[in-house]
Amino acid sequence: MNQIKKLLIIGFVWPEPNSSAAGSRMMQLIAIFAANQFEITFASPALDSEFMVDLASFGVEKVTIELNNTSFDDFIIKLNPDVVLFDRFMIEEQFGWRVAENCPQAIRLLDTEDLHCLRTARHKAFKENSPFQLNDLLVEEVAKREIASILRCDLSFIISEFEMKILEDVFKINTSLLYYLPFLVDEMFEIDLEKLPSFEERKHFVFIGNFLHEPNWNTVQYLKEAIWPLIKKGFPEAVLEVYGAYPSQKVLQLHQPKEGFFIMGRAANACEVVKKAKVVLAPIRFGAGLKGKLLEAMQCGTPSVTTSIGAEAMHGNLFWNGFISDEVEEFANYAIELYQNENLWRQSQKNGIAIVNECFQKSQFSSQLIDAIHTLSNQLESHRLQNFMGSLLHHHTLKSTKYMSKWIEAKNKN
Incomplete structure (x- = not known):
């Protein structure tokens, strides 16, 4: 050789x-x-x-x-x-x-x-x-x-x-x-979840993505205009924090604290941000490849709600670590349910571990x-x-x- x-x-x-x-x-x-x-x-x-x-x-x-x-x-x-x-x-x-x-x-x-x-x-x-x-x-x-x-x-x-x-x-x-x-990525075990913030310690929805990537910008627009109003209607206390490198002025203009919609800019440490969040939202409508943000969510023990394109080729025949939906109202309802239902949230975490170990070892x-x-x-x-x-x-x-x-x-x- x-x-x-x-x-x-x-x-x-x-x-x-x-x-x-x-x-x-x-x-x-x-x-x-x-x-x-x-x-x-x-x-x-x-x-x-x-x-x-x-x-x-x-x-x-x-x-x-x-x-x-x-x-x-x-x-x-x-x-x-x-x-x-x-x-x-x-x-x-x-x-x-x-x-x-x-x-x-x-x-x-x-x-x-x-x-x-x-x-x-x-x-x-x-x-x-x-x-x-x-x-x-x-x-x-x-x-x-x-x-x-x-x-x-x-x-x-x-x-x-x-x-x-x-x-x-x-x-x-x-x-x-x-x-x-x-x-x-490295193998995960259920004991690893004990080292992460618990259900009670976490708060807020989060989205994270590089804004030089057009699908990420479109996702945030979609969240702001179509999905977030439905989530706020069903869950008035909800807060979404949007992180991402290289936010343009049009991204920053979406910052609306009164609506619980916060544009946070670049995350100093993306993993730390995702670990503290309760649910990742990623209603991606076009794109290709695998979504690093969704794999990172699994590694951080953070369940997610995404679309069929978001989850494409990422989980084999395994259950997703949250929900997959391409319908606006269903997406919003799933987000609220995942945020509020601790048993469902914990099972979604375990689903994420299974995906990490089966698909990305x-x-x-x-x-x-x-x-x-x-x-x-x-x-x-x-x-x-x-x-x-x-x-x-x-x-x-x-x-x-x-x-x-x-x-x-x-x-x-x-």
């Missing part, structure tokens, strides 16, 4: 685990590779952020890179990584051809985060007030880019079983190019992932020979990307 030791991650942004589920996901991946003695370099063209994680404290080298610049070629030739992980398809579009050209033997991995084409098509259907159909994906412009990126890579991490099925059934992607990898996935990468390393040539569409896309699509990039670089020098 080849010993793979050097990993380059090319990030869309610097990881902010306290701002978004994507940031948490990236840190989970880093932890798995670090635990298996990989030397990790994280490179990104993004600007630094005051909220980004200190990568050095995790033993990860941080490198700033430039778009459309041959300096990246010099950088990757010198680094000579065994594995390159692209953070989202847009990064693979920018740097994939340079990696393939300068380090052809490096395994190329893609972390999709979620299927952007699914999120985009659902958003479009929502705005047009039309039912979403899977065939909508076939005419979605971003799908052509995203699927091409998946085909060009040796292996793509897919976070949702529903999205695995879409890639296999709708886009006819060979399963050898796909690897199911959900959020990965770190020990179940992490060692298998490293084994899959080592196997891929040993069979890389034959693996790529069998992926003719991928090599075809490298030959044609990336030729155009390459020369466009070189044209931009030349233009920038003038």
Whole structure:
């Protein structure tokens, strides 16, 4: 077995685990590779952020890179990584051809985060007030880019079983190019609940989400306009606290203390906020992937009420840790019932533990992932020979990307 030791991650942004589920996901991946003695370099063209994680404290080298610049070629030739992980398809579009050209033997991995084409098509259907159909994906412009990126890579991490099925059934992607990898967390036990605030110690409803993510902004609008008035009518003392990174002015304008609707801004510690809340509300109407906020609620022992899209691919055949509803009045009634019924609330907590342990167990996935990468390393040539569409896309699509990039670089020098 080849010993793979050097990993380059090319990030869309610097990881902010306290701002978004994507940031948490990236840190989970880093932890798995670090635990298996990989030397990790994280490179990104993004600007630094005051909220980004200190990568050095995790033993990860941080490198700033430039778009459309041959300096990246010099950088990757010198680094000579065994594995390159692209953070989202847009990064693979920018740097994939340079990696393939300068380090052809490096395994190329893609972390999709979620299927952007699914999120985009659902958003479009929502705005047009039309039912979403899977065939909508076939005419979605971003799908052509995203699927091409998946085909060009040796292996793509897919976070949702529903999205695995879409890639296999709708886009006819060979399963050898796909690897199911959900959020990965530690095992939970019922005794863990005793360390958390009790039913009596908790108060308020809570929503938490990064406002740079359009589905989160839409969810808060929906809460404010349609659901919260019904909850207040049935439960006048109710209070909802809305937390989230990067709130815009339009978000802040929803702050209405007299209506029990509080816009709290960024949470210093998201987990602490959720632990103190009694119920998480997440009436998500479009989106894709898995919802980090709902997994975090389970880990914090906080039951939730969400929609079918919110809970999609998150609980297998297990009971949800609260309720799932797409109807406004039913959603509001479920929220009140879950808040006030202690027995129901406690059972929902236990349901959450079962979901965490059944669907998101770190020990179940992490060692298998490293084994899959080592196997891929040993069979890389034959693996790529069998992926003719991928090599075809490298030959044609990336030729155009390459020369466009070189044209931009030349233009920038003038």
